[in-house]
Amino acid sequence: MTTQPDAETRDSTSRLEEEGEIAADYLEELLDIADLDGDIDIDVDHGRAAVEIVSEDPADRSLRRLAGRDGEVLDALQELTRLAVQAKTGERSRLMLDVAGYRADRRTALAAVARDAVARVKETGEPVALEPMNPFERKVVHDAVAEAGLVSDSDGVEPQRHVVVRPA
Template sequence: MVEVEKTAKTVQEAVNLALAELNVSREDVDVEVLEEPSRGIFGLIGTRPARVRVKVKNTAASRLRKLLDDILAAMHLQAEIFIKEENDCLAVSMFGKDLGTLIGRRGETMDALQYLLNLAVNKNQEKRYKIFLDIEGYRKKREETLQKLALKLAEKARQRGRNVVLEPMSSLERRIIHTALQGISDIATYSEGEEPYRKIIIAPKK
């Protein structure tokens, strides 16, 4: 368990110092007050600061944050990390400079990192969490790009009267394409091939 001790004029100030050093939120820690602050005689002699011990709870969110902190430190990167827990899911958003290397070509590095985080955080745990990782809002931007691409290629298939074959995509990205075109009556979509080379076919209905 990660813990630090801090001193400050007040208990709250000491706790805030610890939270900043640990890079966690208040709900992620247990706080033990070791010494209450004392003003001493006449507020001058024997003044004693507050001293606290702050321990990070062993939660899925804290394990996840620790892993991400270690990865960023090893790569000499800095980022703000936001973790939102909802039911059995942990949604992670990261923002910072030079994070493109963590995203990779078309999000491939980010997808691989997400996979590894799921394995590491859930290892030997009774309760399992599904972890979703997004960096610099990439997934939303990619979704919008794929939706536009789907409509453009559907029109191409319609005009040429023959199938359009897309390059291999992840299951998540294929789902975006299918969803974008499912309401178009004269266009059908289906997938073929084996992972990781499975691809979508956009076909005009005859």
């Protein structure tokens, strides 16, 4: 027996797919203006529209400029894309944008940072404060810490907001 998704789940998925399509149209125009080559991948991931600009040529690093140093250009581009989606739908978007695998690579690096902090906390029993991070980065660390069975909090005020890992 197969179960069909309920109407609310279908509506939510269809709304997120629409967000992805609107974002893709916006980003394609941006790529044209910037004279950059890239394909747009659209997905729904963890209850969010997920859009990624990928290069047709894996050796081409030109799209990395859209990530910027430390991802600040990507964060700004994500916010502009969310605003473009909101302008079309009338609803706030939680869309996640990635460019040339920047966030995926960053997620891997942050998981390693979280594992190191977890190991230090388990070894010493003392809390460990990490470097300041943006909201995306803090979420990745919080998830990794929770998966390891410890607890974490965000402390401080932007732009110095950071994660503190504590014993469970």
